[in-house]
Amino acid sequence: MQKRYITSPIYYVNDVPHIGHAYTTFLCDMLKKFYQLQGKDMLFTTGTDEHGQKIEQSAQKNALEPKAYADKISARFRELWNEFHIDYDIFVRTTDNTHCLSVQKAFEIMYDKGDIYKGSYEGHYCISCESFFTQTQLGENQSCPDCGKVTQIVEEESYFFALSKYQDKLLAHFRAHPNMIAPAFYQNEIIHFVETGLNDLSITRTSFEWGVPLPHNPKRKDDKPHVMYVWLDALLSYLSPLGYMADGEKMPYWEHTTHFVGKDILRFHAVYWVAFLMSLELPLPKHIYTHGWWTRDGAKMSKSIGNVVNPKEVANAYGVESLRYFLLREMPFGQDGDFSQKALIERINAELSNDMGNLLNRLCGMSEKYFDLKIDSTDVEAYFSEELEQIHTLAHNTQEKMYHI
Numbered sequence: 195m196q197k198r199y200i201t202s203p204i205y206y207v208n209d210v211p212h213i214g215h216a217y218t219t220f221l222c223d224m225l226k227k228f229y230q231l232q233g234k235d236m237l238f239t240t241g242t243d244e245h246g247q248k249i250e251q252s253a254q255k256n257a258l259e260p261k262a263y264a265d266k267i268s269a270r271f272r273e274l275w276n277e278f279h280i281d282y283d284i285f286v287r288t289t290d291n292t293h294c295l296s297v298q299k300a301f302e303i304m305y306d307k308g309d310i311y312k313g314s315y316e317g318h319y320c321i322s323c324e325s326f327f328t329q330t331q332l333g334e335n336q337s338c339p340d341c342g343k344v345t346q347i348v349e350e351e352s353y354f355f356a357l358s359k360y361q362d363k364l365l366a367h368f369r370a371h372p373n374m375i376a377p378a379f380y381q382n383e384i385i386h387f388v389e390t391g392l393n394d395l396s397i398t399r400t401s402f403e404w405g406v407p408l409p410h411n412p413k414r415k416d417d418k419p420h421v422m423y424v425w426l427d428a429l430l431s432y433l434s435p436l437g438y439m440a441d442g443e444k445m446p447y448w449e450h451t452t453h454f455v456g457k458d459i460l461r462f463h464a465v466y467w468v469a470f471l472m473s474l475e476l477p478l479p480k481h482i483y484t485h486g487w488w489t490r491d492g493a494k495m496s497k498s499i500g501n502v503v504n505p506k507e508v509a510n511a512y513g514v515e516s517l518r519y520f521l522l523r524e525m526p527f528g529q530d531g532d533f534s535q536k537a538l539i540e541r542i543n544a545e546l547s548n549d550m551g552n553l554l555n556r557l558c559g560m561s562e563k564y565f566d567l568k569i570d571s572t573d574v575e576a577y578f579s580e581e582l583e584q585i586h587t588l589a590h591n592t593q594e595k596m597y598h599i
């Protein structure tokens with residue numbers, strides 16, 4: 195049986211689940227079920243991203259140890275996916291011991307290969323986004339281009355991943371695999387980004403402690419203890435549940451991998467992650483499916499405005515399946531979509547209740563009235579060959595469209 199692997203991003207425990215998390219997770223669950231109907235052997239992982247300076251700070255504010263804080267938020271995600279009937283196989287947490295060991299071993303492989311070297315990093319750093327930015331990337335008043343907060347100049351000893359070494363290899367791979375990142379305009383965006391030149395990537399931090407520590411290696415002498423940069427840690431959560439660098443039991447699933455990501459984290463997956471995998475000499479993901487963002491009633495959702503949609507509240511009011519249907523139906527895949535109660539009610543009434551509900555009702559009613567709920571298959575094939583043909587074509591076309599989102 196063909197093995198297929200689907201991943202949702204692991205969700206950052208600095209935030210409680212919102213509608214965007216629910217959307218990505220529903221997408222993964224939908225694709226898993228679709229492949230399962232075709233007899234494929236599926237593995238689907240989701241989980242939580244629990245390290246980093248922001249978590250350390252949030253835990254402090256809540257008077258908790260970082261791990262206790264992460265436990266609390268991680269449980270909320272897991273409970274919600276269970277309530278939403280999300281059929282994940284493994285829930286990975288970056289604080290799992292097996293995960294931390296995978297990250298450390300991967301680091302050593304890349305280090306021994308000469309893809310990781312020590313340097314010093316100075317840059318405009320956004321604490322909120324845990325990212326350094328170059329001068330040209332900054333917004334007004336040295337603000338972070340992603341969240342708008344003021345950045346600070348930070349210099350620290352850091353290990354670097356030689357990302358620039360992989361520029362040509364990345365471009366060659368994207369050109370040879372034009373359907374890797376979908377929809378296609380995202381692949382073009384990434385190609386353009388790589389073509390403008392890649393800087394080596396700082397992949398360790400000494401400014402905080404809440405992370406996977408660097409493995410002990412007598413070849414390395416550090417002034418201060420380093421922890422892994424959050425993205426290196428988080429991305430490896432796609433491999434650690436498969437037993438990477440441990441028993442390797444589920445590694446055969448890796449051969450056919452589909453990642454679902456939001457457009458805000460595409461670059462980390464399509465460039466950094468793919469380059470890490472090249473360095474680790476592992477197969478590359480077959481697909482990186484990229485979706486847009488949800489707005490609410492036409493406006494950007496934000497905690498400060500207080501208009502963030504809580505998926506649990508919507509599901510409690512309208513039912514999980516209605517929410518699932520609405521999210522998957524309303525947003526054209528890859529583009530942004532708008533969440534409004536009005537649109538949700540309209541879709542439920544017009545499509546689920548009137549169209550689907552009435553069709554089913556009539557089918558059942560008439561089957562009972564005229565045929566005593568029995569269908570003679572010979573007659574069906576004789577009298578409705580044309581209609582059956584149309585149904586087969588429709589099913590075939592649907593499959594094609596699902597493969598080429």
Ligand SMILES: [Zn+2]
Nearest residue numbers: 320323338341
């Ligand atoms: Zn920021």
